[in-house]
Amino acid sequence: MEKSFVMVKPDGVQRELVGEIIGRFEKKGVKVIGLKLMVISEELARKHYAVHEGKSFFEELIKFITSGPVVAMVMEGEGVIGVIRKMVGATKPGDADPGTIRGDFVLDAGQNIIHASDSKENAEREIDLFFAKEEIIEYSLAVRPWIYSLP
Numbered sequence: 001m002e003k004s005f006v007m008v009k010p011d012g013v014q015r016e017l018v019g020e021i022i023g024r025f026e027k028k029g030v031k032v033i034g035l036k037l038m039v040i041s042e043e044l045a046r047k048h049y050a051v052h053e054g055k056s057f058f059e060e061l062i063k064f065i066t067s068g069p070v071v072a073m074v075m076e077g078e079g080v081i082g083v084i085r086k087m088v089g090a091t092k093p094g095d096a097d098p099g100t101i102r103g104d105f106v107l108d109a110g111q112n113i114i115h116a117s118d119s120k121e122n123a124e125r126e127i128d129l130f131f132a133k134e135e136i137i138e139y140s141l142a143v144r145p146w147i148y149s150l151p
C-alpha cells in the first residue's frame, strides 16, 4: 500500500484545525500509521524544503515552518499520494477548490496549514526525514473490508 507524508503546519495547529484535517482523511478511509507533535529544527526544515532553496520565499518559509509545533504524519492507503494532494487543494489560494482543505480554510500562499508529499520519491524521502522505522506502526483496521473491495 502506498504511503504519504502529511503535516499540519504551525498555522493549522494554532488555528486548532488538527482534528478537522485528520477527520477528513479518516472519513475518506486513509489510515494514519505514524503521528507526532513536534517542533521542526532549522536543519530539518532546510532539508525538507531543499528543493525551494534560493527561491524568494525560502527564508520566510523556513521561519514559518519552525515557528511552532506541527503534527507530522504518515498516511497509508490505495493511491494515497494523489488522493491526499487532491483533498489538500492547490498552493495558490485562488486556485484551491472549495471542498479541499486549502479551499475551505486558506487565503495565503505561504500560511496554507498543510503539507502533503507530491510523489512516491518525495514521500519516501520525507517519511525517512521525519520518522524512525519504529515510529511507523503497521496494523489492520476492522473497517478495511468496507473500504476496499480488494482482498
Ligand code: UDP
Binding pocket: 057, 061, 090, 091, 109, 110, 111, 112, 114, 115, 116, 118
Ligand atoms: N510557498 C510560499 N510562497 C509561494 C509558494 C510556496 O510561501 O509562492 C510555501 C508554501 O507554504 C508551500 C511551500 O512553500 O506550501 C512549498 O511549496 P510547493 O510549491 O511545494 O507547494 P505545496 O506542495 O505545499 O502545495
